[in-house]
Amino acid sequence: MDINLKPIGTISSPYKVRENTPRQGRYSDKTSIIIIFDEFADGLEGLVINQHYIILYWQDRAERDELKVIPHGKTEKKGVFSTRAPVRPNPIGFCLVELLMIEGNHLTVRWLDALDGSPLLDIKPFWKELDSI
Amino acid sequence: MDINLKPIGTISSPYKVRENTPRQGRYSDKTSIIIIFDEFADGLEGLVINQHYIILYWQDRAERDELKVIPHGKTEKKGVFSTRAPVRPNPIGFCLVELLMIEGNHLTVRWLDALDGSPLLDIKPFWKELDSI
Numbered sequence: 001m002d003i004n005l006k007p008i009g010t011i012s013s014p015y016k017v018r019e020n021t022p023r024q025g026r027y028s029d030k031t032s033i034i035i036i037f038d039e040f041a042d043g044l045e046g047l048v049i050n051q052h053y054i055i056l057y058w059q060d061r062a063e064r065d066e067l068k069v070i071p072h073g074k075t076e077k078k079g080v081f082s083t084r085a086p087v088r089p090n091p092i093g094f095c096l097v098e099l100l101m102i103e104g105n106h107l108t109v110r111w112l113d114a115l116d117g118s119p120l121l122d123i124k125p126f127w128k129e130l131d132s133i
Numbered sequence: 134m135d136i137n138l139k140p141i142g143t144i145s146s147p148y149k150v151r152e153n154t155p156r157q158g159r160y161s162d163k164t165s166i167i168i169i170f171d172e173f174a175d176g177l178e179g180l181v182i183n184q185h186y187i188i189l190y191w192q193d194r195a196e197r198d199e200l201k202v203i204p205h206g207k208t209e210k211k212g213v214f215s216t217r218a219p220v221r222p223n224p225i226g227f228c229l230v231e232l233l234m235i236e237g238n239h240l241t242v243r244w245l246d247a248l249d250g251s252p253l254l255d256i257k258p259f260w261k262e263l264d265s266i
Contacts, residue, residue, distance in 0.1 A: 001140060001252065003140070003191055003252065005223045006135065006136075006223065007136070008223065026262070040222060043221070045211055045215065047212065054227060078179035079177050079180070081176045083179070090189070090255050092189055092225065092255055094227075094257060096264055096265075119134065121136075122214070127217065132264075
């Protein structure tokens with residue numbers, strides 16, 4: 001079975017190449033702009049500024065054929081499912097972000113680590129009681 | 134652009150139909166078993182029992198054509214991106230789970246709310262400093 005995703009928008013970010021991307025978006029205060037395609041804009045109703053959201057995006061420049069990687073700062077290979085490396089069979093990026101501004105279809109956020117031009121897949125509200133330990 | 138996902142496993146869960154599924158997996162102590170397909174099993178190396186993981190799965194029985202829904206317990210429609218409803222253009226389910234047991238390719242977890250037979254997309258380790266507020 002193959003599953004087809006349709007991008008719902010695109011991400012405009014300060015990270016143009018992988019080498020300049022923060023190890024995790026949470027460690028940077030740079031902002032990115034999420035641009036929702038017009039046909040999906042109705043789905044934004046109810047988003048609230050200064051709230052936190054889960055962003056799922058497509059890591060379109062990540063390898064998909066490796067099952068083991070050497071994690072950042074380590075020397076031995078580990079299975080990709082025990083790491084946060086973008087390398088994995090389905091490179092779906094996951095970031096918890098803070099929504100700073102909404103201007104029409106443009107959402108300004110911080111903590112996102114996506115490369116510039118990454119396709120957006122989904123936005124979900126973060127619920128502390130569900131999504132934290 | 135279309136994006137193709139490949140299921141990396143399947144979820145065996147006590148929830149056979151949507152009506153009997155908990156509103157959120159976190160509110161149930163029932164366990165589910167994640168079965169990783171053999172070809173992806175090498176990616177499991179390094180998973181640790183009693184640790185927490187992010188599970189991404191495909192909500193294969195969810196509608197994809199609606200952009201507004203009435204959230205559980207509410208009376209007015211909201212944009213899907215401000216809700217946790219499975220209805221959305223790319224119905225990727227997201228659950229934080231606790232890993233209880235590993236037996237070969239079988240992972241026993243709690244807090245997962247997936248319907249029985251849902252395709253598994255990804256497993257990522259939960260990092261409290263990145264993934265919490």
